[in-house]
Amino acid sequence: MLRATDLTQSYGSEQVFRELSLEVDTGEVVAVIGPSGVGKSTLLRTLALALAPDDGTVTLDGTAAWAVDESERLSLRRRIGMVFQEANLFDASVARNVEYGLRVRRSWSDRLRTELHSILSSNGTADAVYESLEVVELADKADQQAGSLSGGEAQRVSFARALAYDPDVLLLDEPTSDLDPRNTAVIEDAIDAARDRGIGVVVATHDMHQAERVADRVAVLLGDTVTETAPTEVIFEDPSDARTRKFISGELVY
Numbered sequence: 001m002l003r004a005t006d007l008t009q010s011y012g013s014e015q016v017f018r019e020l021s022l023e024v025d026t027g028e029v030v031a032v033i034g035p036s037g038v039g040k041s042t043l044l045r046t047l048a049l050a051l052a053p054d055d056g057t058v059t060l061d062g063t064a065a066w067a068v069d070e071s072e073r074l075s076l077r078r079r080i081g082m083v084f085q086e087a088n089l090f091d092a093s094v095a096r097n098v099e100y101g102l103r104v105r106r107s108w109s110d111r112l113r114t115e116l117h118s119i120l121s122s123n124g125t126a127d128a129v130y131e132s133l134e135v136v137e138l139a140d141k142a143d144q145q146a147g148s149l150s151g152g153e154a155q156r157v158s159f160a161r162a163l164a165y166d167p168d169v170l171l172l173d174e175p176t177s178d179l180d181p182r183n184t185a186v187i188e189d190a191i192d193a194a195r196d197r198g199i200g201v202v203v204a205t206h207d208m209h210q211a212e213r214v215a216d217r218v219a220v221l222l223g224d225t226v227t228e229t230a231p232t233e234v235i236f237e238d239p240s241d242a243r244t245r246k247f248i249s250g251e252l253v254y
């Protein structure tokens with residue numbers, strides 16, 4: 001569904017990666033693993049259409065994002081949700097924060113506005129808000145102020161907001177890097193739930209165990225490109241690329 005082909009990306013004269021290809025299908029979880037600073041965040045921002053690649057294409061359902069005009073690209077971008085390493089919540093209730101995902105979506109078109117109007121209850125809180133909060137096991141905190149949450153809970157709310165946004169593709173940039181095992185497990189279950197909803201998920205993580213737990217396929221980003229992409233068990237049990245093998249076995253590879 002989301003397909004990146006032969007991407008090259010730089011900041012000024014500093015090339016981050018070259019000729020990198022990656023795709024994620026409906027209802028599939030792809031993990032991108034690689035050492036710190038290798039370019040995982042840059043790749044996700046490129047897939048999110050927030051950064052134009054120097055070269056290569058990003059297509060969503062066959063539409064090449066950088067070959068269409070800006071308004072069409074914006075509508076492609078709106079089908080992509082993102083969760084960052086740090087939660088970024090407003091000074092409002094948990095429910096309002098999640099509802100924001102719906103509101104953003106609602107502002108897109110009159111058709112959607114009409115559809116969402118029908119699911120919004122009289123006090124302006126949608127069932128979808130609670131459904132999303134249930135996925136991250138926080139429905140009981142819907143009325144609590146976001147500022148009173150722990151860091152892990154706040155990150156779970158960010159995830160719920162991304163789900164309420166109802167994206168076709170969800171990009172997760174180190175979503176659990178600051179979290180304890182309990183909060184990490186909730187987020188990983190939520191990744192499963194996203195997959196069950198048919199969302200294509202790309203998760204960048206430096207945690208190989210996490211990749212092993214959540215991903216259907218793994219792409220290994222080493223040096224300046226993806227050395228190997230394969231089903232998760234192949235990457236961890238029988239990778240074909242020598243550099244992938246070294247990285248998986250814990251050797252430092254840059």
Ligand SMILES: Nc1ncnc2c1ncn2[C@@H]1O[C@H](COP(=O)(O)OP(=O)(O)OP(=O)(O)O)[C@@H](O)[C@H]1O
Binds near residue numbers: 035038040
């Ligand atoms: N906005 C920017 N301007 C210039 N250079 C940048 C910018 N963002 C990232 N870089 C550089 O690009 C390279 C890749 O960074 P990126 O954040 O994509 O890597 P990463 O794999 O996500 O790292 P980490 O796992 O530590 O978050 C790094 O050398 C970084 O310093």
